[in-house]
Amino acid sequence: MLSIQSIRTFYGPVQVHHDVTLEVRPRQIVSLLGGNASGKSTLMKTVLGIVKPRQGRVMFDGADITGRPTAAIIRRGIASVPESRRLFQGLTVRENLLLGAYSRQDTQAIAEDLDRILTLFPRLSQRLRQRAGVLSGGEQQMVAMGRALMSRPKLICMDEPTMGLSPLFVDQVLSLIQTINAEGVAVLMVEQNASLALRIAHHAYVLQSGRIVLQATGAAMAADPRIQDAYLGRTETAA
The missing domain is CATH 3.40.50.300 (P-loop containing nucleotide triphosphate hydrolases)
Structure with missing residues (x-):
């Protein structure tokens, strides 16, 4: 590959x-x-x-x-989960996740992938409206991984x-x-x-x-x- x-x-x-x-x-x-x-x-x-x-x-x-x-x-x-996560601290968890799909146009599939990510990272479903900067290091890493997966x-x-x-x-x-x-x-x-x-x-x-x-x-x-x-x-x- x-x-x-x-x-x-x-x-x-x-x-x-x-x-x-x-x-x-x-x-x-x-x-x-x-x-x-x-x-x-x-x-x-x-x-x-x-x-x-x-x-x-x-x-x-x-x-x-x-x-x-x-x-x-x-x-x-190819997707990236960079060192130190590199999230947009002032944006919400949901906004950070959706940025992973910025190059996609398939709106329905993006919504389905977001649901799949929240199933994979159930902790994030409780944090969707919180700003990424207030999350713990482990939670931020989950957001970074989820963001990468959103690009399929x-x-x-x-x-x-x-x-x-x-x-x-x-x-x-x-x-x-x-x-x-x-x-x-x-x-x-x-x-x-x-x-x-x-x-x-x-x-x-x-x-x-x-x-x-x-x-x-x-x-x-x-x-x-x-x-x-x-x-x-x-x-x-x-x-």
């Missing part, structure tokens, strides 16, 4: 990605792991057309979308979806990601908390200093001693 092919990106003279290759297959949850400044979020922005690579291609559903306008990429079926995407890019959430909401958000995926939506998830990401990932990549240094299934990655040492806090027992 999504194929990132030998991407090289730069911020001015500074190279961020070095021949990064990655793919997301239909109905997969793919996690992208890595420390701060490893290039994870920039890769997500490259997929969404916010950052244009100097070399390489981004293919989606067989079409080259490299560097195309973000609005055109969203219309093709084939793929959702999620940037740090559990950041700043309480443990209760973290579990809820991970469960919701799995539910969305079970309905046929592929997910590319940037996540710094490897133990959470690998809990639900079908496949995972590790990005380090702008290079993919490891890839495997989520289960294999979680069992890899290198990942346990670097990301999962494994402690060695003295002999």
Whole structure:
């Protein structure tokens, strides 16, 4: 579904990605792991057309979308749940959700999708008229996910979806990601908390200093001693 092919990106003279290759297959949850400044979020922005690579291609559903306008990429079926949610704080929950369907004209289907979103996120049905800025972090994350789904995407890019959430909401958000995926939506998830990401990932990549240094299934990655040492806090027992 999504194929990132030998991407090289730069911020001015500074190279961020070095021949990064990655793919997301239909109905997969793919996690992208890595420390701060490893290039994870920039890769997500490259997929969404916010950052244009100097070399390489981004293919989606067989079409080259490299560097195309973000609005055109969203219309093709990619949605975004950005880091820190990026909601319109002064608008209501309902208004924020409907903004996800801004490029659609099918009014009846939009209303049906809104009902479906409220079934998926029943907590939001009680908050529809409240301004997004007064919601808890977990509730705002649900709005951001619902807004993405309102575009009827084939793929959702999620940037740090559990950041700043309480443990209760973290579990809820991970469960919701799995539910969305079970309905046929592929997910590319940037996540710094490897133990959470690998809990639900079908496949995972590790990005380090702008290079993919490891890839495997989520289960294999979680069992890899290198990942346990670097990301999962494994402690060695003295002999």
